[in-house]
Amino acid sequence: MTREMCYRCFWPKALCWCGSIQPMETATRFEILMHPKEFKRIKAGTGRLTHLCLSNSEIRVGIGFDGDEVLQALIRDPAYAPMLLYPGPDAHDLSAGGPPVDDLAGRRLLILILDGTWSFARKMLRSSPSLQRLPRVMLTPSAPSQYVIKQQPERWCLSTLEATHEVLVALERAGLDRYPEPDQLLDLFTRMQEFQIRCAADPDRKGYRRSPYSDPSTRLPPQGRSGARRNRYTVGLARPTTPEPGKATTRRNLPPS
Numbered sequence: 001m002t003r004e005m006c007y008r009c010f011w012p013k014a015l016c017w018c019g020s021i022q023p024m025e026t027a028t029r030f031e032i033l034m035h036p037k038e039f040k041r042i043k044a045g046t047g048r049l050t051h052l053c054l055s056n057s058e059i060r061v062g063i064g065f066d067g068d069e070v071l072q073a074l075i076r077d078p079a080y081a082p083m084l085l086y087p088g089p090d091a092h093d094l095s096a097g098g099p100p101v102d103d104l105a106g107r108r109l110l111i112l113i114l115d116g117t118w119s120f121a122r123k124m125l126r127s128s129p130s131l132q133r134l135p136r137v138m139l140t141p142s143a144p145s146q147y148v149i150k151q152q153p154e155r156w157c158l159s160t161l162e163a164t165h166e167v168l169v170a171l172e173r174a175g176l177d178r179y180p181e182p183d184q185l186l187d188l189f190t191r192m193q194e195f196q197i198r199c200a201a202d203p204d205r206k207g208y209r210r211s212p213y214s215d216p217s218t219r220l221p222p223q224g225r226s227g228a229r230r231n232r233y234t235v236g237l238a239r240p241t242t243p244e245p246g247k248a249t250t251r252r253n254l255p256p257s
Contacts, residue, residue, distance in 0.1 A: 006018060008052065009048065009049070009052060010048060015195070017049065017052065017188065017191075017192070018052065020188075020191075021052050021053055021184070021188065022053075022181060022184065023052065023053060023054065023055040024053060024054055024055060024179075024180050024181050024184065025055050025056065025178075025180070026054060026055075026056050026168065026177055026178065026179070027056075027108055027109070027176070027177045027178070028056065028108065028109040028110070028111055028167075028168075028171060028176075028177050029056050029057070029074075029080065029108065029109070029110045029111070030050075030051075030054055030056065030057040030058075030111050030113060030164065031057070031058055031060060031071060031074065031110065031111070031112045031113070032047045032050060032051055032057060032058065032059045032060070032113050032115050032160065033060050033062070033065060033071075033112060033113065033114050033115060033124060033131075034047050034048075034059050034060065034061045034062075034115040034116065035061075035062075035063065035114075035115065035116030035117075035120040035121075035123075035124060036061055036062070036063065037116070037120065038115055038116040038117075038120065039061045045115075046115075046159045046160045046161035046162075046189065046192075047059065047113075047115035047160045047161075049161055049185075049188055049189070049192065050160055050161045050164045050185065053181075053184055053185050053188065054164070059115075062124075063123060063124055063127050064124070064127035064128050065124070065127075065128045065130065065131060066127075066128055066129060066130050072130060074110060075110070075130060075134070078107070079107060079108060080107055080108055080109070080110040081099070081103070081104045081105075081107040081108065081109055081110060082110040082112060082134055082135075083099070083109065083110065083111055083112070083134060083135050083136065083137045084112045084114075084131055084134040084135070084136050084137070085111055085112065085113045085114075085136075085137055085138070085139075085163060085167065086114060086121070086125065086136050086138065087136070087138040087139075088136050088138070090136060091136035091137055091138040092135070092136070092137050092138070093137075093138055093139065093140055094137050094138070094139055094166075094167060094170040094171070094174075095139050095140040095141075095142075095166070095170055096140070097170075097174055098170060098171055098173075098174025098175070098176045099137070099176075101176075104176075109171070109176065109177070111137070111167060112131065112134065113160055113163065113164065115160045118157070137167075139158070139163060139166045139167065139170070141158055141162075141166065142166070145157060145158045145159060145162055146162070146186075146189070146190075147159050147162070147193075159189070161185055161186075161188075161189050162185075162186070162189065164185065165182075165185045165186055168182070169182065
């Protein structure tokens with residue numbers, strides 16, 4: 001029997017998250033550029049949950065975005081200062097302070113986030129010269145990702161939801177935005193994962209792993225062929241210094257996964 005779905009959060013209506021989410025108003029506009037395969041990952045994708053928490057955000061699904069007329073109009077709009085959240089040697093580290101006010105020249109920030117695995121994100125960037133030309137911003141994570149149900153290729157890699165949280169914390173600290181509900185994103189992230197872990201522990205549910213999940217802060221980067229394959233997609237990116245595993249066990253104040 002097909003379950004009735006909520007087409008806002010894309011979860012079964014019996015498990016719908018929408019009633020527990022209060023969309024937050026931010027001065028910054030967030031454009032979540034989602035890879036088509038990420039769009040289909042209903043169970044564990046964090047881009048959609050991020051969008052539901054931010055009223056000034058949109059999801060755009062695709063691989064190349066030069067033909068997206070609405071997005072291109074936003075990038076050209078003189079009212080916005082568009083910036084791509086993607087690490088690199090020339091990226092401005094928001095964790096060290098927001099973009100200089102003079103660079104904004106009274107414009108509102110427009111943050112573009114590539115939502116997908118690192119291999120998907122690189123393909124999306126290669127397919128979108130207009131994104132390649134944008135100024136970049138990055139983050140120095142205050143702790144390793146708490147994505148329990150997924151293995152990150154590097155300790156400094158965060159999920160879309162965690163990265164957005166860190167961006168908002170950094171912008172509020174710099175006086176460039178307000179972050180009215182700083183716990184909401186991470187609380188939703190935790191609840192989503194706790195549900196997935198409970199499903200994995202239920203022997204009557206099919207399609208879930210059965211082995212227990214380890215603490216993300218104690219995990220080593222993927223090794224062997226798997227590690228070499230994943231490192232192909234992060235090689236050459238700026239690697240921020242993150243705390244040693246085990247030293248950040250509390251909830252942190254707080255990009256692609």
